[in-house]
Amino acid sequence: MHADHKAIFLLVAIQALSMGALEMSGPFWPLHIKALLGPASQEHLAFFTMGVYAGPLVAAMLLSPLWARYGDRVGHKAMILRALLALSIFQGAVAFISDPTTLVITRSIQGGLAGFLVAAQAYALCCCHEFNKAKTLALLQSATAIGSLVGPVVGGWLIDKYDFKHICSVAAYVCLACAIGGAFLTNHRPQAYRYRQRGPVIRLDRKWLAGLLSVMFFLQAAKVISQPFYSLYVLEVLNAPGWLIGITYAASAATLAVSAPLWGKLFDHHSHSQTLRLIEGIAWLCALTMAITIFAQGWLSFLITRLVWGVWQGALLPVTYAIIAQTIDSTQRGFVMALGNSAAKAGSLLGIALGASTLAWMPLAQSFWIVAATYVAAAIAIRLMRKRTGAPRSIS
Numbered sequence: 001m002h003a004d005h006k007a008i009f010l011l012v013a014i015q016a017l018s019m020g021a022l023e024m025s026g027p028f029w030p031l032h033i034k035a036l037l038g039p040a041s042q043e044h045l046a047f048f049t050m051g052v053y054a055g056p057l058v059a060a061m062l063l064s065p066l067w068a069r070y071g072d073r074v075g076h077k078a079m080i081l082r083a084l085l086a087l088s089i090f091q092g093a094v095a096f097i098s099d100p101t102t103l104v105i106t107r108s109i110q111g112g113l114a115g116f117l118v119a120a121q122a123y124a125l126c127c128c129h130e131f132n133k134a135k136t137l138a139l140l141q142s143a144t145a146i147g148s149l150v151g152p153v154v155g156g157w158l159i160d161k162y163d164f165k166h167i168c169s170v171a172a173y174v175c176l177a178c179a180i181g182g183a184f185l186t187n188h189r190p191q192a193y194r195y196r197q198r199g200p201v202i203r204l205d206r207k208w209l210a211g212l213l214s215v216m217f218f219l220q221a222a223k224v225i226s227q228p229f230y231s232l233y234v235l236e237v238l239n240a241p242g243w244l245i246g247i248t249y250a251a252s253a254a255t256l257a258v259s260a261p262l263w264g265k266l267f268d269h270h271s272h273s274q275t276l277r278l279i280e281g282i283a284w285l286c287a288l289t290m291a292i293t294i295f296a297q298g299w300l301s302f303l304i305t306r307l308v309w310g311v312w313q314g315a316l317l318p319v320t321y322a323i324i325a326q327t328i329d330s331t332q333r334g335f336v337m338a339l340g341n342s343a344a345k346a347g348s349l350l351g352i353a354l355g356a357s358t359l360a361w362m363p364l365a366q367s368f369w370i371v372a373a374t375y376v377a378a379a380i381a382i383r384l385m386r387k388r389t390g391a392p393r394s395i396s
Contacts, residue, residue: 004127007186008136011080011127014178015120016143018084021091021174023151024158025167029053032164036100044100051104054349056111061345063112068338071119076126076334077185079119084179086113092172095165117144118341121321122334126188134322138264141318145257149250156246209336211385212324213343215279218378219316220347221354222286225371228355229364237365240299248299248306255310263315264322272323273386279319280382286312287375294368317344 025032030049037044071079090110097103120140128136158167226233234245267275289309296302324340354374358367 004186004188007127007188008124008139010181010185011120011124012139012143014080014084014181015117015140016146018087018116018175018178019144019147020151020154021147021171021178022087023148024155024171025164026155027152028155028159028164028167031159033100033103035164036098036103048100048104052107053352055104055108056114057345057349059108059110059112060115061342061349064115064118064341064345065335065338067115068118068122068334071122072334075188076119076123077182077187079334080116080123080182080185081179083114083116083119084175084182086110087116088172088175088179090114091168091175095168095172115338118334118338121337121341123185123188125337127186132268134267134319135261135264137321138260138262138314138318141260141314142257145253145260149253149257152246152250209324209339211381212320213339214381215378215385216317216320216340216343217347217350218374218381219283219320220344221351222371222374222378223313223317224348224351225355225358225374226368228352229359229367232359233364233367234299234302238296238299238302240302244299244303248303251303251306252310252313255307256313259311259314260318264318267315267319267322275319275323276382276386279316280379280386282312282315283375283379283382286316287372287379290368290372290375294366294372 029052030045033048033052034042034045037048067079067082087110090106090113094103094106094110097106117140121137124136124140125133154170155167158170230249231245234240234248238244240248267278270278286309289305289312293302293305293309296305321337321340324336351374354370355367358370362370
């Protein structure tokens with residue numbers, strides 16, 4: 001199978017733009033909900049803030065595998081266009097909603113109908129060479145990281161110059177433009193990208209899949225735990241100015257965007273057992289980096305740990321997705337990738353819950369210990385998977 005480089009390039013551009021459009025509103029939902037509630041109903045702020053973030057995650061976690069299963073049958077380009085149009089419609093609708101309950105419901109429906117990331121991953125795997133899967137998925141991860149870098153900055157400028165409604169309107173137009181661009185993607189039908197290897201065909205059994213999904217679950221949980229307390233940590237523990245919140249937060253996304261393709265290229269030349277062994281080692285390095293973060297005395301040393309952590313991040317989830325992609329039949333690839341995406345979203349929910357709980361029962365200065373502990377749990381999960389499941393079975 002020959003790689004479709006033009007399609008991959010266009011897809012990476014679409015993913016960077018669409019994820020940037022969605023991230024424009026990411027940090028500002030609490031401010032918007034606070035304004036919608038008014039002075040008399042501020043006691044409900046935490047409830048609606050949790051709903052506006054968790055609702056789309058839960059809906060996507062439940063429905064993404066169904067959309068991916070359908071994409072395996074009709075082709076993933078159709079799922080990309082459907083997801084982008086859904087994002088455009090619902091982002092535009094949010095700009096006109098003034099009731100917090102309706103806002104949470106609309107956001108949840110958007111999460112259930114979108115599923116762009118899963119469709120993009122499955123489509124990219126149809127376009128790339130069979131032995132470049134990790135590198136291709138890492139490029140998509142880099143595109144997402146770039147969107148996470150640029151989106152909040154543009155959103156902050158829009159909310160200062162105009163208001164939150166302008167953020168949603170601009171996001172809607174960007175997603176619509178991405179959908180128009182997506183119409184030029186090559187239409188890879190399922191029968192066009194089945195790949196017949198020479199020699200044995202690797203089949204993914206349930207035990208192997210369950211192990212990989214558990215690894216994704218723990219890695220994603222560890223990644224997002226710090227979100228509920230991150231800004232407070234920078235302001236109160238490091239005594240750093242507010243503008244450093246954005247810089248230190250973006251630092252890890254910057255090194256992730258640079259390192260992910262390099263890690264992907266490296267891991268494409270390793271066996272599955274070797275790759276898992278390396279990922280386990282990187283999980284231990286993440287735990288060590290988080291432990292060092294706790295002892296950072298100033299913002300500069302804290303920034304360095306964030307940069308290093310971003311480098312490790314580029315080698316974890318993208319490569320784990322690639323292991324799944326390399327050990328399943330192409331006719332089920334979208335569905336199983338969606339299962340991985342759902343496992344990661346479940347990990348995000350756990351991570352956010354743990355991070356919020358940390359604020360209640362752990363001193364803020366020690367809060368990163370819970371992040372380090374979760375990475376230890378992820379490393380142990382990888383070790384157990386390697387010992388108990390072994391490599392996927394090979395059949396003729």
